[in-house]
Amino acid sequence: MSLLLKTYHRDLSHSYTLGVFPTIELIKHKPQMVKKVILHSKGSGNAGVEKLNDICGRLGIPIVINDKLTLKLSKKEDCFAVGVFQKYTSQCLKGQNHVILDHPSDMGNLGTIIRTVLGFGITNLGIIKPSVDIFNPKVIRASMGAIFRMNIEYYDDFDQYRSSHENSVYLFALNKSATKLTNINCYQNSPYTLVFGNEGSGLGEEYENKGEYVIIPHTDSIDSLNLSVAVGISAQYFTKDLFSAG
Structure with missing residues (x-):
């Protein structure tokens, strides 16, 4: 047919x-x-x-x-x-570094994030539903085809993800206990998972006690960073050892 x-x-x-x-x-x-x-x-x-x-x-x-x-x-x-x-399915591989996006809602952001994390050597992306469709042509276009080199897996919630993976978890959100990104020893706790919230609402209360909170320091001239920018900064910091030689 x-x-x-x-x-x-x-x-x-x-x-x-x-x-x-x-x-x-x-x-x-x-x-x-x-x-x-x-x-x-x-x-x-x-x-x-x-x-x-x-x-x-x-x-x-x-x-x-x-x-x-x-x-x-x-x-x-x-x-x-x-x-x-x-269309096809894939899975986040055990023992590797991951990025988790909680309810991503912007197709351009999602495609840009896929392209960015691949550029920094992270090839596993978990998505907490509901979310935008990874196979929407707008997402694929924004990723410039990087999506076809990624392992991407949907999860009903973060607990479902944690039942399969024991990575060290870093939660990127405003929290009184948050550690500045530049103070994180990213070489000590590998493999790791970087978790980011929705563009508008961030990470909810259900993430309490699920990992170490991290904040990206910036001036008070802005309220916050765009999600794809925040993911890019964080991915670069956590993978900087890959590019330190030479």
């Missing part, structure tokens, strides 16, 4: 990469999940599109040129490629 390709919604069993680079990342890291690639005729001669044609040819991935369908799925005049792939 052929897939019915229509505007994305969460209930679909498949999703889309919008753009040449995210589609190349999809094919490089999850080739077994790719159903087809749809190209726009305006992309003819584009170096990225030529690379896509080559990769798809070598892997036997079907390619179709359909301007109308490309526009329908991407809603962008300048989108030259759409990748169609089957």
Whole structure:
């Protein structure tokens, strides 16, 4: 049975990469999940599109040129490629460092966080439901395809996560007992899990006594940091040993 390709919604069993680079990342890291690639005729001669044609040819991935369908799925005049792939599941790996997001609600933030933590060598992301859909094309686009190199697992609550993982837990939230990030000995307690709350409400009372509270110091000129910025600063601090040599 052929897939019915229509505007994305969460209930679909498949999703889309919008753009040449995210589609190349999809094919490089999850080739077994790719159903087809749809190209726009305006992309003819584009170096990225030529690379896509080559990769798809070598892997036997079907390619179709359909301007109308490309526009329908991407809603962008300048989108030259759409990748169609089957959704899949993955798990946070035991014994590795993790990031946990509690009820993330912004697709752009989620995609940026995925791209950022991957850049700092953290490849396991847990998400506490309810949350935005990781396979929404807007999330994939914001991650620039980094999502296809991540292990991402949904959890009903933090206790469910803790039942499977014994990492040292650091809770990023305003709390009177919070330790400044720069005073944390991030080499002592590994593997670790960095936990961040929702963009608007932060971490709730259910996290009390679930880990060590941490705060990122900044001037009082601002009220708080954007979630993706806070995750990026924290991930860089906890992984700085990876980049200290040389």
